[in-house]
Amino acid sequence: MSAEVSDSAADATGREPSSDRVLETGCAIVGAGPAGLMLGLLLARAGVEVTVLEKHADFLRDFRGDTIHPSTLEVLHEIGLLDEFLQLPHTRAPRLHAEIGGRDVTIADFSRLPTRCRFIAFMPQWDFLDFLAREAGKLANFHLMMGTEVTDLLPADQSGAALRARGPDGSLVIRARLIVGADGRNSIVRDKAGLQVESFGSPSDVLWMKLSHLPDDPPYTMGHGGPRQGFVMVDRGDYWQCGYVVRKGTFADVKERGLDDFRKVVAAASPLPPERMDEVRSWDDVHLLSIRIDRLKRWWKPGVLCIGDAAHAMSPIGGVGVNLAIQDAVAAANILAGPLRNDAVLDRHLRAVERRRIFPTKATQKIQVMMRRRRRSADTKDPGRSGPPAFMRFIARWPVLAHLTGRLVGVGFKSEHVAHAMRSIHIRK
Template sequence: MPTTTCVVAGGGPAGMMLGLLLARAGVEVTVLEKHADFLRDFRGDTVHASTIRLLDELGLGTEFRALPQSRLQNLELPQRDGHPVTLGDFRRLPAPYDYVAMVPQWDLLNLLADAARVEPTFTLRMSTAATGLLGDAEHGERIAGVRTRTAGGIEEDLHADLVVAADGRGSVLRAAAGLTPHEYPVPFDTWWFRLPRLESEQGEQAALVPRLAGEEILLSFPRTGYFQVAYFNRKGMDGRLRAEGIERFRERVARLRPDFTDRLEALTSTDELHMLDVKLNRVPCWHRDGLLLIGDAAHAMSPAGGVGINLAVQDAVAAAALLAEPLREHRLTVPDLARVRRRRLVPTAVIQAAQRVLHRLVFVPALAGRTPSAVRVVAAVARAVPSVTRIPAQLIAFGPLPEHAPDFARRPAPVSR
């Protein structure tokens, strides 16, 4: 009967980081990833300063900076006079953590996986999904492992002292445990798509500037050879957008970004629009005996601020720091699991509250075709006192109560030769 000390369902940023940290603590850990690789479009790619600092502490900073990436150094909003105002200036933060890195998520995940494979207690099982929970006949409702299924249809039970659900906002294991998140209202959905990026546009994108027109918002993120574009509109618009057809959608994009007009023919079908049903929620209790939820499985985040990856990684660091010793000594208790939620609840709640305020004060009026009054006020303050732009930059870059790598996981940076 296959066994491990900890099984992590989901090979995203939270799952891979937790697997790496626990393995460095000497805990036998198995990470399950249902796909054959990490190559999937339209996942969160913003790596904030808190995560970059963490990678430095883990001895992975040099390898991370060698990955293909762009650096964002400020967040701007367009004004009626055509001159953008800086709302968050990351350059005011202490170097070297004075930017947000835009890195394809698959590159980050491969970096973490390669670092974890060096550890003798780490196992990564690709093309293997966790499909359900195993009970413990001797201990009532205690979770004792997971049911797995490979891409080839082979089913197997994997027993473990702890199951960690890092399987995203549609968590199969959360549902199997009967844990239901509290949902907060969100006024918009997001449609992701790609557009070509010309050779002349391959330089750094120092600022992230959303474009607003009428009832629509558009953001573009630079990638090697293409732009990853996010189109925002009111919730429930997906059917209407698709019924209008791709030509009408191209017109919407052109109105927001006239400079993209020369490449919109690359969008050939509404099938190329990947709709994200935006959620903002939080599970009241993140654990059951033998089970812990982290990342989006515990709290789905709005894309406002792009903080989802980084909060998930912070959950993983806190979980590893608090649980490594009891896991290694096979004495894990329910109070141990409860400590993870207590440690991460305040920063999660603070960020979600800030996102709800942004939804109400910025997105709701913008999607109604009005210039948000909050934006005008913030713009006036930022122009009068430029140093105030450090505050939102600090909140976005590090968040409240950022985590540091536990001592057992730290490694010196490689010496360059």
């Protein structure tokens, strides 16, 4: 367990006295998503005392990033967990497809990647997170606190940083050499730390829904280009996870036109039989994902670091947000494990994490902004909605480019590899 100290010991640090329970740990990670749990697992393997805080009581939330990319599978291989992970139910996509002009087009081909697994694994994110939490839980120096929500960051002092949280047993203070915000695009850590966000906008939102998967359905995975709107299909085994792309901020207008109109318009963009949309029985079956592309101007301040969506929110195009989050976690673990073990985390170490990950972040976001551009329509009342994005039309003309997009989607601009010190387990329960 993380060390628990008395209130009198808390007063001796110079902070204001508090009746809160006080815990001490080496690294406090806020958010038990892919980045937070992977970072916690790797640091614990390296012998660092780690506490991960997750505000929800479980991982069961729909319409999250459910893609496990080849580079993430490579990380699992490097830490000896790949074979066990692939025992979990999943579907594999060696290629991603789209329908453009009535023709099936491969938009990403992973067959030439320099990785052990040349496919994307589609798996409910809660299964992935359960797996990481279970493996990390085998380590005596890893602690996961579910149902514990961070409410504030406290002033840092010579002993490190601190946060206040509210959990099942009441409020508490956690002190750590380092606080890592891995709590997503609405990060409380980056907000309370006062880190500035630079937004690049997005012209679209996605409306997610579930439709049944039947044996005679077309074998699409990831994309279908409708005549005027994008329609995304992710094969989840017994159902399709479908996304319908709309202009940003227009969901209220879509609802005002009525559910019957929505079913009809989506059915026209979908390759599935029109009657499949009857499964959308109310607006409760439609979930809005507001697309944002942004990043922090600086990812850190003394004692605090943000990674994953907390540092850079991505468009869901290609599911690359999870991939970048995992890569951030690996880079952070490689750079910070030694300083955390030695109680010597300095600003230069935090700066090194950002410098390591800033190029792939900027490059990926640049590509995502470009991928959303469309050729302007002749209909001036509906500019830019004449068909699939330009990059998809370009790949349709030059199929060899599918290997390039496969590289960008499957591995990214910079692939991180787990340091040898973390490929074996140092501390077990």
